[in-house]
Amino acid sequence: MRPVAIVNPRAAGGKTARAWKEIAATLGPVETRYTEAPNHAATLVREAIGGGARRIIAVGGDGTVNEIANGLIEDGRPFDPRVSLAVMPFGTGGDYRKSLGIRDVESAVRLIREDAPALPTDAGRIVYRSHEGTTESRYFVNVVSFGMGGEVAAGARNWFSRFGGKAGFFYSTLRAFFSYQAQTVELTVDGERAPLRPAMNIAVGIGRYHGGGMHVCPRARLDDGLLEITKIRQLPFWELLRDIHVLYSDNIYAHKKVRHFRGKSIRASASGRVAIEVDGEPLGCLPVEIDVLPGVLSVVRLAGPR
Incomplete structure (x- = not known):
């Protein structure tokens, strides 16, 4: 199944939704789902996994990544170990993406386009x-x-x-x-x-x-x-x-x-x-x-x- 992007449309002062549409067009087949309320991203993750998704793309800031991680983990273990996470950094602080080695949106796009490996990562x-x-x-x-x-x-x-x-x-x-x-x-x-x-x-x-x-x-x-x-x-x-x-x-x-x-x-x-x-x-x-x-x-x- 194609990757599922979970987008916080309010990130980056509301600019994320429009910017993501332009970026998604360059990535190939991607399904997009938008968050509508706090903690909605975790629910969208579980729905995407239930539909067969094997890669989730977090589109937003650190808060969006956090919510998605809470959908990827259950009882201290991976909810589905076959599923990986990619980060497309928008939002306010953008601190987590720095530790991932992602300088900006362009470098995140390159990692996804080049099918960079997903590595075991602590939470x-x-x-x-x-x-x-x-x-x-x-x-x-x-x-x-x-x-x-x-x-x-x-x-x-x-x-x-x-x-x-x-x-x-x-x-x-x-x-x-x-x-x-x-x-x-x-x-x-x-x-x-x-x-x-x-x-x-x-x-x-x-x-x-x-x-x-x-x-x-x-x-x-x-x-x-x-x-x-x-x-x-x-x-x-x-x-x-x-x-x-x-x-x-x-x-x-x-x-x-x-x-x-x-x-x-x-x-x-x-x-x-x-x-x-x-x-x-x-x-x-x-x-x-x-x-x-x-x-x-x-x-x-x-x-x-x-």
């Missing part, structure tokens, strides 16, 4: 407290963060249309900095408790980038079966302004206020409310339980460390 599962206070679970493909990152994700949406992805995240980061108070988070990695110190943000990555290009987990790999954890302690404003460029480089671990860990399983809690974001979406708050799912996805991407 993660997070159990968290929703905004309504219920315990929920979700799969993720890129980065979970809690602390200021959760506040930034919630506020950034207000600035996307005005400034675009990277600039919108950057502006939201500066605004959140003035209002966010560092919280003491009890963090356990593979059963070992990390030192208790107030943290401005903690990122847990399978991919390397989040927040519109911040290189927050530079040693993360998509296929090593591990989570990369980056903990940033409280920074005074002058230090943030001086060192903000470090967040966009691959040298973040050289900063004296940054610590990093690696592991397969993470538990985090706090006495106060600490917001979380999952692949760029603000979903709730601590406590969380996060576990890696090695090789659970089959994703079209460049080989090697990403």
